[in-house]
Amino acid sequence: MRWELDWLDNRARLSPNKQAIIDEDTNKTWTYQEINTRASSVAGWLKEQGVKKGDRVALLSPNHISYFDLLFACGKIGAIFVPLNWRLSLRELIEILQDCTPLVIGIHQQFRNMFTLLENTISTSIIVGGSEYEEVLKSRIETDxxxxxxxxxxxxxxYTGGTTGKPKGVVLSHQSIQWNAINTILSWNLSEEDVTINYMPMFHTGGLNALSLxxxxxxxxxIIGDQYSGxxxxxxxxxxxCTIILLVPTMYHSLIQSVEFQDSKFPSMKIFLSGAAPCPMQVYEAFQKKGLAFKEGYGLTEAGPNNFFIHHEDAQVKRGSVGKPMLFNAIKLAREDGQEAxxxxxxxxxxxxxxxxSHYWNNELATMETKRFGWVHTGDLAKKDEDGFYYIxxxxxxxxxxxxxxxxxxxxEHWLAAHSEVDEVAVIGLPDEKWGEIVTAFIVQKTQNLLDEQELRAYCEKKLGKYKIPKKFIQVDELPKTHVGKIDKKKLKELRKHA
Incomplete structure (x- = not known):
């Protein structure tokens, strides 16, 4: 393997005894030398199982050290690491396994009940976190x-979340992952003094690539976190x-309401980051009141996921902005006619x-639709202000x-979320014979007293143009969420369709 690609081996040489990873639940700590040794052992074992360059190695596990073991091991032998979303149904998991055809799968002992259901679809399987896995870590099989x-x-x-259809396997090269890390380190001024705790699911790019790598x-x-609570x-x-942390808006929603958040001064924290979905303004307010630095970012599995940088002082002035493009990437806004906005x-x-x-696995058509002339077409809409700050x-x-x-x-959504009685809100368009679509707001309230629809409409009139005001306000107990905490608007539309 080229020396510059196995950066973990080089990091272990530079910082052998530095704490690299800590498990939050057990407080078990691994140094850089130890995680490199673990990865080498797993790489040797994979080779012994017949894994070659280009073969897929899957993992079904909650947040656990094995994600790093297998990712780095695959890097050493040229295999492809495929983390699986354990929140999917058995049928969905089998469909993904049939698509990527891994040679080996690791299944955490927490999901032992699924082991017999999945092991028959793959030639080699192993229980992760158990005694058999520990024996693998003790092995010293040389790789070549x-x-x-x-x-x-x-x-x-x-694999993407699949909220817009069948999940697609997003293939990330060594270059993709390495340059996202380099770009993040330099643009965000990360250093060896920084410490983070990761509650983002590690089968998602936010859990692996946003801050961990x-x-x-x-x-x-x-620090590997698993079960999140404020x-x-x-x-x-x-x-x-900790000095830096990345959470999604729904996590911040519960965090700022906790007594512990109100009581703590967070003396070690430099910055709180929000990603995966646009953040409500009341979260900005909560951090500003405590004098804590807070800002948003933007990314997607197909690019990064890190793409922008904003200084926390600018984030308070330019609320809702994700900032400006990072050092080593370019951003463009394209209108419907193809001209730049x-x-x-x-x-x-x-x-x-x-x-x-690189591409979508086994999906050349989707690859051509998303990646054209080197540009990733995100499907997200944004604008840039006169100072060069971008807003999703x-x-x-x-x-x-x-x-x-x-x-x-x-x-x-931002305006409705600012209402004192609104806890969460999602706005979608529903089919209508007269208007084509009507603006519809789904609202979760903070109290049991139902908000009057006329009151909500009058509130919207203070800020929004008439055509933007929802024609329907639907009270719900909770909003459906995806596996990374985003509000699932596709499911909202399906629920309304079958209501």
Whole structure:
């Protein structure tokens, strides 16, 4: 393997005894030398099982050290790591396994009940976290470099959430993952002094690539978290003296309401990051009141996921902005006619850089639709202000066309979420014979007293144009969420269709 691709081996040489990874639940700690040794042992075992360059190695596990074991092991022998979303149904998992055809699968002992159901679909399987796995980690089977690995070879394949259809396997090369880490380290000024705790699911790019791998590359420390709660995260941040953390808006929603958040001063924290979905303004308010640095980012599995940087002071002035493009990527906003959007004009967000994905697995058509002339077409709509700061305004597919007017749900959601009695809100377009689509708001209230529809409409009139005001307000107990905490608007539409 080329020396510059096995950066873990080099990091272990530079920082052998530095704490690299800590398990939150057990407080078990691994140094860089230890995680490199583990990865080498697993790589040797995989070779012994017949895994060659280009073969897939799958993992079904909650957040666990085995994600790093298998990812780094695959990197050493040229295999492709495929983390599986354990929140999927058995049928969905089998469909993914049939698509990527892994030679080996690791199944965490927590999912032992699924072992017999899945092991027959794959030639070699192993229970992760058990005694058999521990024996693998003790092995010292030598690997060889007979199959040269290049930076364009695949390293990981992460399946998209599938909220817009069948999940697609996003193939990330060594180059994609390495350049996302380099870009993040330099643009965000990460260092070996930084510590994070990761509650993002590690089968998702946010759990692996957003902070974990960049921090390990620069010599920092990553704490593996699993079961998230507002109380738990505050305790762990202070216990491990974390400096940076990435959470999704739904996590921040529960965090800022916890007593522990109100009581803690977070002395070690430099910055709180939000990603995966646009963040409500009340979260900004909660952090500003405590004098804590907070900002948003933007990314997707196919690019990064890190693409922008904003200083936390700018984030308070430019609320809702994800900032400016990072050092080593380019951003463009394209209008429907293909021309580049002007200042404050909405266009589709296009991204270019060495951190972008290679292709979709077994899906050439989808690859050509998404990646054109080197640009990743994200399907997200954004605008850029006169100072060069970018704002995400919503998904292209979520834009509502009502009576010939374009409505961006995020604008309506932000205003409704600012209402003192609204806990959560989602806005979608529903079919209508007269208007084409009507703006519809699904609302979760903070109290049991039902908000009057006329009151909500009058509230919207204070800020929104008439055509943007929801024609329907639907009270719900909770909003459906995806496996990474995003509000699942596709499911909302399905629920309404069958209601």
């Amino acid at each position: 470099d007979t199959n040269a690995i290049s930076e364009n070879d695949p390293l990981a394949m992460i 960049p921090l390990l590359m620069t010599g920092g420390t990553v 109380r738990k995260v505050v305790q762990s941040i202070n216990r491990y003296k 002007k200042e404050n004009e909405v266009g589709e967000l296009l991204i270019k850089g060495k951190h972008s994905f 305004v919503g998904r292209k597919k979520d834009m509502i066309i009502t009576g010939g007017e374009n409505v961006y749900p995020l604008e309506v």
